[in-house]
Amino acid sequence: MRSDFLTCSWPLSGRSDEVAGLAGRLTRPDAGRVLLLGEAGVGKTALWREVLDRCGERGAHVLSAAGGASTSDIPFLALSDWAGPAGTETFESMRRAVRAQAGPRPLVLGIDEVDHLDGASASLVAALAQEAGAALLLTARCPEPEPREGVLPGPLGRVPCETVQVEPLSEPAFDRLLRAVLDGPVDGLTTGALWRMSEGNPLFLRHLLLAGAESGGLQRRHGVWTWRGPAGGHPRLRDLVAGAVGVLPDEEARALEYVAQAGSVPRTALESLIGAEALAGLRRRSLITVRPEAEGEQVRVAHPLYGEVVRAGTGPLRRRRIHRDLADAVDRCGGAPDPIRPVLWRLRAGAEVPEARLVRAASAALRHSDPQLAQRLVAHLHSPGAVRVHGQALVAQGLAAEAEELLATRDGPPALRALNLFWGLRRPAEARAVLDGLDEAAAKEPETRVAARALALFTHGESHARDVLPSALDAPDSGDWLTDNAAATLRAYALTLRGRPARVVREFERGAIGLPPAWGSMRGAAEACHVYAMVMAGELEDALRTAGRYCREALERGDEAELALAAFIRGVALYWAGRPDEALEPLREAQALVNEQTIFPVEGIIVTEYASCAAALGRTEEASEALAVAAGRFPEGSSMRENLRKGEVRVHAAAGRVALAADLADRLAETYLAGGRLTTGVEIAYLCCRLRPSAAAARRLHEAAQECDSELFTLFARHGSALAGRDVAGLSAVAEELASLGYAGLALEAVQAARDLSSGRVSDELARRAGELARGRPPGPRSPSPAPARGSGELTGRERQICELAASGMSNPDIAGYLRISVRTVANHLQRAYDKLGVKRRADLPGALALPSADGS
Template sequence: MAVKRFIGREAELARMKAALRGDAVGVVLAGQFGIGKSKLAQAFVDWAESNRYATQWALATRSTATVPFGALASVDTSLDNLVLRVDDAHLLDEASAELLYELAMGHTAFVVLTVQRGVPAPDMVTKLITHERMVVVDVPALSQPEVDRLLADELDGHVDTVTMARIATVCGGNPLFISELLTAGREFGALRMSHSGWTWTGPLRVNTRLTELVGLRLADLSEEQLTVTRLLALGEPLDVKLLRRLTSVETVDEMLGRELIVVDQSGETTLAHPVYAEVIASQIGPVRKRMLLRKLAEALAATGARRRDDALRLAIWRLESGPSAADDGASRELVDGARRARALFDHHAVERLTRASLTCGGGFLATVLLGDALYWQGRHAEAAEVLRLEPPRQATSEELMEWATVCSSNDFWGFADLERAENVLRVAESRLAACPERERVTAHRASLQAFAGLIGDAVATAEGMLESATDDEARLRALSVAVPAWAHNGRPAYAAEVGEQGMARFGHLLEVRPLLIGELVAGQAFACLWAGQTDTALQLATTGYQHVVQARDHDLRGIWATLLGRIELARGQVESARRHLREAVSLLRPNNREGFLSWALSGLAVAAASVRDLAEATAAITQAQQHSRAPARIFDSDLALAVAWIAAQSGELTRARRLAMACADDAEYPLPEMLALHCALRCGADCGPRLAHAATKVDGRFATVLVKQALGQDCAAEFGAMGLFLYAAETATQARKPQAAKDWLARCEGANSPILRRNTALTSREQEIAELTAHGLAAREVAAKLELSTRTVTNHLASVYSKLGVTGREALRTLL
């Protein structure tokens, strides 16, 4: 599959053009195999031709290298203003290399060379490349945005986020490898169009063409050098000292000199490109693979396996190198590896290691870890079966805590049974004396209460732990629950402040409990948003999102993308929100982790409706209702308001107001009530006094400004200062300040709302009938929706036509 168009490289191309206009004798494009050097050279030559330069092209190969002047034999050097492009100049024969040097130094031709890094070149080519009047242009891997553009271009459509990340990781920004991997995916039927775009299912597989391409790069390696590549393909990254002990110092240094392997600042060694590992590993036979893995495991064990990920690597290598003795040592090794895999959210690895541990006498902790792995994979019935027995009498405090946490989570999220989950926690508490593990079990109860929508109970439990707990981890767990719960309970400003203090207090737990720290930061971002500190909220969410992207944790990335999209949505940045929420939906769909899929889908529905994409909005809200998980009542209000907003954007303002007011009536806590009333106000409800009263029960700048809006005051500048640009545009519109409204709306990425569409020449009833008519409804359909007679609708519509100076439905649709 050929790359369809030139992606990126604008800066490199600009340097080449400047070199031709200046006093340089040529440029050399240096980079990895397949990185796009030839394509960049061709783009430059095309530009040169369009600027009246003569051009010639030569390709050096291993075959032409055996013939004097073989590569340059057909080049016409008599042309004026000659630009000579030579691909793979490192493969030139000596005579061609000398001629090339003379052409450049004699100004007969401006030479454009492509060379592959780490490959020896003839002396005259090296002399030319290093000449002070040659411009060396390093051609790097494509950036992530450029990879995204390339994938979208090659596949002619949206690419699932997980698929995009997997391809980018394996191909490392190499355009040729990306193109060939996509071809392989289609050949094997692994790359298919799904509801979330192009999706790769199953393992990434390489085809014959990709294997041949990598084979060209790895040609002429000795057996010792091939052993280095095989060890790295199976075990990278490897400590360079360990690799040298397994092979030899000389061999590793030779590979580094040829740039076939790289070593980072910490001494970790990898193959020069991720796809090399895929190709090389696919060619290692099962017997040799077991032998090499056993060699790796023994060498790592001899070092003491002291680094953070060594326990996992050692366990995996032991498991894959073949049967081992069924003893306590082997079981402990596998459990230690499973615990590290769990910390990295690699639930499939946890399952493999714990099942293997249980076959060689693994204890109760292995059983709990297996149940946890099944729970996170959404296999709740299997997890329940594994965890069905209560802990043995000799279970440690840690094992009791782990069992209670996993079992109660599975009961709550898998079977929507809060009562049974609470019973599990009580059993554990009754068997645990006063200790850190008991405090952590109680803090977990607060988390389940919060997700169940029992905000008051969650606050009481969390605050009790914050006052009495002595264990920092238990206090951190409690605080990560308390911060968003306080926000729901009308104290977002207080929650944001305490959350910031908590980060300073518990930051030392980041290495050992990154998930809990992440939950606290997410809660703080949520509190900051509704306290009116939206810049801080956006910064926190962006940082959290970027962290999980780098960690390649797709489950957590889905949650952070949801939070980031929700914050962008509140700020009026609806297209940015739609992009992140689509990503979140794609990531969360497989497991619906902690019920966040419904929250992501309802947010996507609001974002789509805000740009009047009612087809996507309707599809998203339907899916949100289907995926709404019974125990997660905390998201119910957002789901209901999304339905109301879609109604408003569809022109059904009466229904929208009714739905939003019902949501406010059902709200049990101050923040959801205030947000529901604000939605109703934006849909035209006469609820200003009630909103003003509700906002007084919520602290923070946002609530203070809402009071002013509810009382009819112009507070557009204050909304804008908080980063709430759509609200600012709406308020400026109501204040009849069209230029200010236009300025704020320019920052809203095409957002639309009932207030912005409101025509002051029409009554509210006329406006609604006009919008429904513009959406294509006949008079009788409008009458049915609004519970009016068809005659009344027709009369109102005649008044609309008269006031707006239009004569029919098409003109009305165009105007609105």
């Protein structure tokens, strides 16, 4: 863990255009004069240094100095390095020395914190600018609304200067800086939190990182930096904010406390508490903002970090008084259009609020995507209505353990409890027991049916899931917002599985299927269903854009569970785009963000997809290790374990064990298609056609595609038929259509297959096209098709399969057990394969079959 964030040299991020432009202005013949203005820590000094260095590189004579509180009253102390021994400086001697040093070169003078420069030094700098034609680059802090006036001291105020406002870093520049400083990827949620707290201010970021390093909140997990826990109470941040805020008059300090605790407070209410003068003082110091909104002018802290630190430093008794004062002030001023805010303030102050009003306010908070607030409003209530809303709020936040304790001890709704036991706590057996204990009438309730379907789809075996899949296409209106959100997401999932991805895309577009507004993990699941449906419907470019948008929105909401799923599905879309190298990072991020709030059983699916990407890049050992991890993330007997089998097929294929992969794919495709999971069945049947082309495999894929609504599946079927028929023109046409849709990896496979089947000029043209499609793609297996074996005879499918297993390091008895054949049969097949390949021993098989050896080489 590095902890030198304060002392190490940081790169200048996102300022290259500014540096070039400013250096050009300062070194031009008419000697530009520039004043850099910006808030403390925004990066003025770093920009100033970089520009002066660039001027020196262009041949200018550069002199720099910095003002400060310790130099503002002593003549020439700030400029003492410019000429002469200490104590001998006079105006004339300094002016002559500087001009002599510059000689014929352009003179550039840089003054950091020019507003703290003493009068004599300011006069000298002004004289050098006016008489010697010196260019000026000055910096000053600008706390005032109109900062230019009065910033430059003495005679410098009469020197015309171009004012340049130094803004905080843009979000992309901030992201680049953060990665550079931490020397590695950072999860999106952490990046978003640091961005919001620092608002692009590099100094604040530096202190935040140091606070995280010292407290242990900033850690590296799965190779990705992530932050856990609060930040505002760290002593370093308190010191930083104290320095930025300065010493405030009592009324202004009180006003800042009110605003920090409220988050947002009506101006009229705040002025009734502390007066207009204190409010104006905070505005002059740029510590608050006042903005008109629909409910009137609202006051907020100017920087999130100010609020974080002020709140962390306010004791509990003081907080109670502040909230009581705020609630009283709002009531005196006629109340607020938002009924939730004064209710919450009164609760925080320990005042009484009628229960019915609290439950209504909590329900409104849930509808407005604020389950945290809903929880706080009803946490101390015990009526059935309050318990239901409280339980929903806990489940929506992913607080599964707390929700189970509440729902179990206070007789909460059984369907809600079952959903939480399954999706939240990953205890499907207990969830089934809750539902099995219901009487016949309760079992028929819409919300109970939704919970039962979820359990059947994700925890029972394939045959049970097949039976329940059609019923999941319905979305019963239970009147319970959380259950209805779960039902809508299940419906999107079921429709996609049943071969209707295009329909899912259309229903999302017109709002027939929506995103849960407050339940982060379920919202992420719905987003994943949406993006996956787009990928399977042939709308890959839209899928990539939508996945990126979902990631950004999850960052803004700060929901780890949602972001984990959004990052995961973005990785899936990148994999289908033929960019597995780019897919690894969001999939790693998804693994790092998965926690107890992530709905079950997503973690295993994420790790399986990561294994597929690693295999596609030729990293088969890493992929195999990931599959071993994924195996422990799926419940035994669950239909979801078939995702693991899909990963195994991809890893075997990428490793060159094509016969083995083809056999597994063939069986898996049959399992999916027989179970009514048509979309995944088509995906695996398509892979089977590419692994072992045949008329039967192509026919199965064609028939399955006909049952679905995706035009992409029809294109897959054409690809399979062209491979089986060795149709060069057909493969070329398929490749171009796949490329036009964005499926570059599949397009490259089709072109390579066509090239292998052609000769002469056609082969040359296809080789050129393959090169175009491969440009910019990462190195890795070129396609899942089997590489030609050396030797005079062609291996049978069983011979190749046994050779692949032998090359992977398996013994004859292990192979026999795996394939359920005798050891003698294994030995006979191996010997025939040796004869055909012209090899004599097991160790020669990898080279003969173009396979990786058992040690991965």
